[in-house]
Amino acid sequence: MMKTILSKSSKFGIVAGIILIFCEMINLTSTLAEILEKLFTGGTAAKNAITPFYMGLVVGLIVFFTTINFLRTRNSQKKYSFGQGFFAAVTISIVSGLLISLLNIILGSYLVNGKDVRVYLEALAPDVIRAFLFQTDIQKAVTYYFMSTILGSMAALILFWISQKTNQPAKSVRALTHLKEKIQIGRAFERYPAVKTVLILLLIIAFLLLPLVINAYTISVLGIVLIYAIMGLGLNLIVGLSGQLVFGYVAFFALGAYTFGLLTAPKPFGIEMNFWLALLVSLIVAGIGGFLVGLPIMNLRGDYLAIVTLGFAEIVRILINSNLMADYTGGPQGIKNIGQPIQPSIFEKYFGEPLEDNVWFLYLIIFVFLIVLYAAFRLQYSRTGRSWEAMREDETVAQACGVTTSSYKVLAIVIGAAIAGAAGALYASRNTYTGPSEYAFMVSVNALAVVVVGGMGSIPGTLLGAFIIKGLPELLRDLENYRMVVFGALLIVMMIIRPEGIWPVKRRKLSVAPESIEILKEDLKP
Template sequence: MKNTSAVAVRKGVLTAIILIFLQLINMTAALGAMLEKMITSAKSVKSVSPLFYGVIVALVAFFIAFSFIRSLYRPGKPKPTPLYCLGESLVIGLVSGVLIAALNALISTLNANGVKIRTYLDMMAPDAIKTAAFGREIPVMIGIYLALTIAGALLGGLIAWIIKSTGQPANAWAALQRAIAENHTIRFIRRNKIVRILVIIAILIFVFALPFILSPYGISILGLVLIYAVLGLGLNLIVGLSGQLVFGFVAFYAIGAYTFALLTAPKPLGLEFSFPIAFLVALAISGLSGVIVGLPIMNLRGDYLAIVTLGFAEIIRSLVNSNLLADFTGGPQGIKDIGQPRQPGFIESLIGKPMPENIYFLYVIMIFFAVTLYIVYRLQYSRVGRSWEAMREDETVAQACGVATSYYKVLAVIIGAVIAGAAGALYASRNTYIGPGDFVFMVSVNSLAVIVVGGMGSIPGALIGAFIIKGVPELLRDLENYRMVVFGVLLIAMMIIRPEGLLPIRRKKIYAEPDKDLEILKKELKP
């Protein structure tokens, strides 16, 4: 038992480090403000009230203590007594409370003595320091912090003990699932074809009506999410299916966007092509860039491929940004007034007036998304898709089975590049302005994150991933500054806890069942 107490002290220090980190980047206050907004339904919270700030502090201690006590229940170990659980939780709360209070005492004293902390720690403005001290004197503040962390940790330990000793929510959940599985009505509804078709029709109607339901803000977010989903589907072919890690996917995206922009914008070249022609040319050019990139890199594997494509993307960005091509690409200023698709006449005759621009464009994006979905789906379950999967699983074996690996690798890069080019052209047309700032490395990381979060090689995963990566941060605008921090942690945690993604691709498992198969064989071989 001595050993676990030392672990408890370490967990306390961990809690304190998390708390200090959250305070230094002022995330505690942002989280508190979000909570306050949710609970009190206030429109905007200027400075978080001490109550909600404290709740966040306590919650951190709660979660650490909860997971620690849960981890004590291991098979083969004696079950800890409730008093022991509470004692360990107390240690966690005490250690973390002392440390975080000490930091705040230090910062408050420095602030009171007129040291400008903000020059070094950007988020530690005097207001933020005051909020973190709950607006009280130092001794009171230390007491509050200790009370919060100890209360949070004790509560966490208690709940973990209750859950573990009764096994309740898990058991109830399992019982519920069993009941659902055994219920005849539910099973009938699930298996029935007509019900299924009805559900699909309902979903289609809902999707079709969606642009009219949403607010303009919602329409713009949905457009962005769908563009990222298209990008994710393209990258999914390269990374998820054919197993080549491409880090510079933004290069193809940028090439598609710039080709489209140059062909339709009045400024640098003055071509002003119509939407379909420019779009097709953009696809062709990005496909060509896929060939140019794909040929030299196809002998590289894994990490090397990642870095080379990253270098390629940086080359494209530097070239676009440079003065060398400024007359051609607009340089750092970018390209303005990019063309948009014209509405066909029948829409106006159908509904009497022209459709609003943003709604019409959302339909255009939806159509392209559907087309991409169809193409990718057909590819995945074709000979080509199976060759890609074989290559991803084991290149040597795939080669031995007659898969021309080099050909299929380049093919994956080309098709992925065309899809990315389409996404880029749509993005350019939607925004009517593009510049070098739109094509930074983060776009590559985001599109990779889309498929990692959704599940490698999984098509519905790409849509879910795009919604999580692009949609959720837009919805949580309060946490805008912090989303990249959270995202980084999420990537690491996801790789450790659930590396296959949220909606992993389900593979048909084929097992040989020796006894059964032998029986069948014997029957079939009987004369």
């Protein structure tokens, strides 16, 4: 028993030590400490200085990994005794403390000998190392880090021991379950549909007033989030409802953007078409592109479909980036001075002055978003939506039930492509520029992540996913070079906790009236 605990605790101690070393080597821990100090005290820590928040982060990481070790070992060994738990905690703290202390000794030797660590680790400037080592006091640094790991392990042991004695986690889960049973919002909406209508209207009003009270930066972030929400709603019809794995969704986004740019920009054709007419044409062109892609691949499934659509996206990207097409698409330089809609005079008439351009364009994005949202809801809960869901669950059974799967596959791709084209047109007009570098494969990955993270087939989940994928990284911008590291870690945690998505779609249930059951029983009687 003790040998097993020693083995598992040592492994977790190594993992905790490696993560502590990684965070220190990229200077992430001190950056997080500075942000925490600003949030909780309003002060500003000295750059790269060791603060209580910094040591608290070290302790927190050890608490986290020690608690995970306790939970995993309890699952296999039923329950810890206090002595076994103490032994596991000490083992984790010693192993992780030795690793982080070894790093500090190595960094201190480099600093004392005058070697430039930045040759190997760009983030570790001499000032950073001095901060980690308490101004080159290596013995003091080793002692503090070692004591921090021990303190973290003991804190985790105490918390875990209290939870075992009080069974508090289980009580919390039961309380949440009972709370969920008591609060039946969906049933309340079914009984009082007027309440649901009023709440929706209040949300729309609040949404429309939002652009007037937020700053320019937030307007910019909200605009890109809504554009990706529009894309997510279109891709949700293809991936979430009809079950077709499409990796080349960015191709339709690019078709809409370039079509709009060519129709409204003064060069290369000088058409300078009206905004709304150009938006409609962009939507149609992207839909035609979806139709041309959907016809030859309507009998493909899974990975084959994903590879073909990915190839189509690469063809589009290479064509718009080609010098041979520069006279028509602008080539690598892209299209500049793309047209924007003219603000109606109604705002100036009733408010005394016109809206700012970015506020007006955000209202335009909101308007298109609401139209797409309404269309997505109508499609999902229509006969077509039920046919798509049947295809997603089992295509063979759907065919046996009379669903023409090939036609419905193409229809899903066409509608989803048209929505992506509209999003692309808004994106190009918003930036007044579009170029091939903006339509890389990562755009398709982000759009697919919006659907997967929010919940496959879930419209509210898609909206939430758009905020997480495009909005959350902006909120983490204070982390500078580390924001994508933190964002990736948050995604990993989320996918472990909620693999079906944050807001998964609710499965439809067939309910049979009690009188119908009685009639069926009577009919079955001999």
